[in-house]
Amino acid sequence: xxxxxxxxxxxxxxxxxxxxxxxxxxxxxxxxxxxxxxxxxxxxxxxxxxxxxxxxxxxxxxxxxxxxxxxxxxxxxxxxxxxxxxxxxxxxxxxxxxxxxxxxxxxxxxxxxx
Amino acid sequence: xxxxxxxxxxxxxxxxxxxxxxxxxxxxxxxxxxxxxxxxxxxxxxxxxxxxxxxxxxxxxxxxxxxxxxxxxxxxxxxxxxxxxxxxxxxxxxxxxxxxxxxxxxxxxxxx
Numbered sequence: 428x429x430x431x432x433x434x435x436x437x438x439x440x441x442x443x444x445x446x447x448x449x450x451x452x453x454x455x456x457x458x459x460x461x462x463x464x465x466x467x468x469x470x471x472x473x474x475x476x477x478x479x480x481x482x483x484x485x486x487x488x489x490x491x492x493x494x495x496x497x498x499x500x501x502x503x504x505x506x507x508x509x510x511x512x513x514x515x516x517x518x519x520x521x522x523x524x525x526x527x528x529x530x531x532x533x534x535x536x537x538x539x540x541x
Numbered sequence: 542x543x544x545x546x547x548x549x550x551x552x553x554x555x556x557x558x559x560x561x562x563x564x565x566x567x568x569x570x571x572x573x574x575x576x577x578x579x580x581x582x583x584x585x586x587x588x589x590x591x592x593x594x595x596x597x598x599x600x601x602x603x604x605x606x607x608x609x610x611x612x613x614x615x616x617x618x619x620x621x622x623x624x625x626x627x628x629x630x631x632x633x634x635x636x637x638x639x640x641x642x643x644x645x646x647x648x649x650x651x652x653x
Contacts (some may be wrong), residue, residue, distance in 0.1 A: 470633075471644040
């Protein structure tokens with residue numbers, strides 16, 4: 428069955444430290460991949476997406492993600508975290524074929540220590 | 542540019558009452574979605590629509606009904622509210638199924 432897994436439920440980093448949030452997918456073919464961010468009390472906002480081509484994708488707010496086919500991963504990274512990055516992060520995937528049902532990971536909650 | 546607007550933002554209901562949540566989008570998107578978000582369970586799709594006049598069940602449709610009479614609006618109804626439906630409800634829209642979804646700010650619903 429198709430699935431998206433975010434292995435880390437909660438992560439705490441210090442402000443200024445680097446960040447990597449993990450996302451693994453299980454699909455028959457390479458899906459389209461997304462990262463969303465949800466700040467407290469708000470809806471989800473798209474950070475970046477991967478459809479094809481360059482495996483390193485740049486997004487908003489200084490985030491990037493790298494697609495690795497061999498590892499079925501699409502990890503989100505940021506070189507230096509700001510306190511305002513504290514939020515919930517969701518990875519999602521959708522089949523590029525006919526069955527275009529978006530599958531969501533359960534999210535990773537990020538806390539940032541001053 | 543409003544994007545996706547949900548009304549109301551907060552609501553408290555008593556068990557057995559009914560209500561309708563309204564979602565409006567101004568991006569001319571074909572696809573619209575209703576999700577519920579509960580702690581530790583991520584986003585779960587309730588119902589969705591692939592165009593005006595169409596609706597389809599998601600993974601947790603029981604107890605909810607939807608209508609898409611106009612392209613820009615997607616209504617979620619609770620006919621007889623139950624405490625298990627206490628949740629935060631999000632509406633989203635997209636150009637089509639494989640494109641990024643745009644979300645509203647949510648409706649926080651409590652059922653006593």
